[in-house]
Amino acid sequence: MTGQEVILLDFWPSLYGQRARIALAEKGVPYEYRDENLRNKSQLLLDMNPVNKKIPVLIHKGKPICESRIIVEYIDEVWNDKAPLLPSDPYARATARFWVDFIDNKLYPTGRKVYTTKGEEQEASRKEFIDFLKLLEGELGDKPYFGGDSFGYVDVSFIPFYSWSQAYETYGNFSFEQECPKLFAWAKRCIQNKESVSKTLPELPKVVDFVKYLRQRFGFDD
Ligand code: GS8
Numbered sequence: 452m453t454g455q456e457v458i459l460l461d462f463w464p465s466l467y468g469q470r471a472r473i474a475l476a477e478k479g480v481p482y483e484y485r486d487e488n489l490r491n492k493s494q495l496l497l498d499m500n501p502v503n504k505k506i507p508v509l510i511h512k513g514k515p516i517c518e519s520r521i522i523v524e525y526i527d528e529v530w531n532d533k534a535p536l537l538p539s540d541p542y543a544r545a546t547a548r549f550w551v552d553f554i555d556n557k558l559y560p561t562g563r564k565v566y567t568t569k570g571e572e573q574e575a576s577r578k579e580f581i582d583f584l585k586l587l588e589g590e591l592g593d594k595p596y597f598g599g600d601s602f603g604y605v606d607v608s609f610i611p612f613y614s615w616s617q618a619y620e621t622y623g624n625f626s627f628e629q630e631c632p633k634l635f636a637w638a639k640r641c642i643q644n645k646e647s648v649s650k651t652l653p654e655l656p657k658v659v660d661f662v663k664y665l666r667q668r669f670g671f672d673d
Contacts, residue, residue, distance in 0.1 A: 457482035458510040460496050462489055464661045466559065467519035468507040469611035469651055474523045476647035477607070478530035520551055523607055536604045550590055550597065551608040558583045562615070566622040566662050567669050577623040581630050588634040595640060602645055610648050613638040617655040618662035 459475065459482050461468035475482055487496055487506050499508045499515035509516040509525065516525045527536040538544050561583060564576035587609070591597055597605035616627045616638070628635040641648045666672045 456512055458485060459483070460485050460487055460493070460499065460506050460508040460510070462487050462506050463653055464614070464658050465506060466611040466615060469614065469653075470519045470608050471507045471509055471522045471526070472651045473607050473610065473645075473647045474526040474536060476651060477534040477536065477602070477645075478526060479533070480526070480530055520548075520555070520608065523604065527604070534602075536598075536607055538598070538603065547597070547604045550587070550605050553583075554587070554609055554612075558587070558612075562619055565619055566666060567671070569671065573623075577625065580619070580623060581625060584627075584631050584634060588631045591633060591637055593633075596637070602641065606641060610638065610641045611652065613642070614652040614655060614658050615662070618659045621659055622662065622666070 457475070457480055459468070459471055461471065461484060463486055472484075485493070485495075487493060489506070492504060495510075496506065496508060497504060499510055500506075500517045503517060505517070507517075507519055507522060509522045511525075511529070516522050523536065538547060558580070561576050561580045565573065565580050568576060590605075594600075596602050597609065619625075620627055642652070643649075663672060
């Protein structure tokens with residue numbers, strides 16, 4: 452298989468794009484990475500994802516797969532010879548999907564408010580964000596990974612969060628390690644044990660700078 456067979460349209464800090472990169476790395480799939488300028492999207496991105504016009508897009512043998520969760524599931528199904536991500540048991544699979552849905556529809560929209568609002572609204576978002584993280588910490592429990600003894604679908608989908616944690620801490624004024632020590636230990640475990648993660652996650656200060664730039668664009672900082 453050549454790199455041309457798989458292309459990933461992505462943007463380096465993206466929490467969603469990182470999912471696809473980690474899943475491809477877990478499976479050992481060679482691919483061509485293309486970093487998009489989201490303020491001046493390539494024609495290929497517009498052609499491959501005409502509905503949402505968003506990254507990530509996985510292009511496999513010329514055909515696009517859009518939406519990060521769908522991309523991770525696709526990668527798991529196509530390259531099924533190693534590193535299974537979704538559990539085989541239907542109930543465990545449904546539960547894993549539930550938590551990733553929670554991350555996308557509750558945690559991330561609230562996290563976004565942590566750095567794009569001010570005053571009371573920001574304080575409420577900060578509290579809610581920490582509550583949501585604690586719910587995820589409860590789901591992890593004493594397991595090494597959300598997937599149990601092995602790194603799985605929820606781990607792949609949630610670990611990119613760690614690359615943004617310093618940015619959330621900076622603008623939300625809280626300590627991830629103090630609020631959620633087990634979750635913090637899980638993140639460190641993923642980085643230490645999984646090259647797919649350590650090689651994918653951007654450096655935390657780089658993401659802080661990126662969020663600072665976003666805030667300037669939103670008019671929150673000078
Ligand atoms: C979200 C992708 C997304 O928001 C997924 O893949 O899971 N539900 C989708 N992509 C953003 C960049 S990351 O914040 C994006 O491409 N934005 C460009 C735009 O909205 O114009």
